[in-house]
Amino acid sequence: MRQQEFPYRLYLVTDEKACLGRDLIKITEAAVKGGVDLVQLREKDLDEKGFIEKALRLKQMLDRYHVPLIINDNLNVAKACHAAGIHVGNSDRSPVEIRREWPEHHVIGYSIEEESQATSAAAHHADYLGISPVYATPTKTDTITEWGLDGVRKIRSLCSKPLVAIGGIKSDNAFAIMSAGADCLAVVSAICSAPDPARAAETIRMEIERALK
Ligand code: TZP
Numbered sequence: 401m402r403q404q405e406f407p408y409r410l411y412l413v414t415d416e417k418a419c420l421g422r423d424l425i426k427i428t429e430a431a432v433k434g435g436v437d438l439v440q441l442r443e444k445d446l447d448e449k450g451f452i453e454k455a456l457r458l459k460q461m462l463d464r465y466h467v468p469l470i471i472n473d474n475l476n477v478a479k480a481c482h483a484a485g486i487h488v489g490n491s492d493r494s495p496v497e498i499r500r501e502w503p504e505h506h507v508i509g510y511s512i513e514e515e516s517q518a519t520s521a522a523a524h525h526a527d528y529l530g531i532s533p534v535y536a537t538p539t540k541t542d543t544i545t546e547w548g549l550d551g552v553r554k555i556r557s558l559c560s561k562p563l564v565a566i567g568g569i570k571s572d573n574a575f576a577i578m579s580a581g582a583d584c585l586a587v588v589s590a591i592c593s594a595p596d597p598a599r600a601a602e603t604i605r606m607e608i609e610r611a612l613k
Pocket residue numbers: 413442532533536537538539540566567568569586587588589590
């Protein structure tokens with residue numbers, strides 16, 4: 401997939417805990433109304449059956465808005481709910497293997513945590529790279545380092561794949577991260593935990609559009 405075929409700019413990565421007891425599907429719907437154009441279901445606590453049920457419910461809502469659903473890590477779930485794609489990290493199944501097993505048109509996202517991964521075979525087979533994390537975040541603590549803006553610039557200079565930045569992103573830093581070379585921003589808590597998720601998404605989206613001008 402070439403960059404022009406990855407038109408997404410604001411990517412919501414869900415986290416049940418970050419929704420603070422509120423309904424994840426309603427929060428996601430509000431976020432879509434605010435400008436989210438890609439959604440990843442990231443689910444660490446459910447068994448596969450529960451994960452599939454949740455994915456199907458989320459997809460039913462997202463289909464009404466023509467917003468694609470990406471599944472974190474689990475290819476069985478991605479297949480079962482006819483997701484648009486899958487997102488994997490370095491300790492998950494490799495994009496090389498997934499590409500062989502799943503028809504070509506599906507999106508594969510791959511998170512990179514070290515510079516060498518940007519030019520690896522796994523990255524080569526991915527449709528976009530996640531720069532993970534741009535800033536350290538309490539939402540995911542098992543990360544190696546933080547890339548910062550210099551890291552985003554460095555990865556931009558090394559590869560031409562669409563780059564999705566994730567980690568500690570909010571409206572205050574969205575402009576700078578896009579200006580450093582990201583194509584899309586992925587956000588968990590700044591949207592899922594916001595008192596008004598639609599408004600939070602809208603504010604970040606405005607910063608993204610400002611950086612793209
Ligand atoms: N991968 C790298 S950082 C992260 C994930 C899933 C969590 C980002 O969460 P937040 O709340 O947007 O910082």
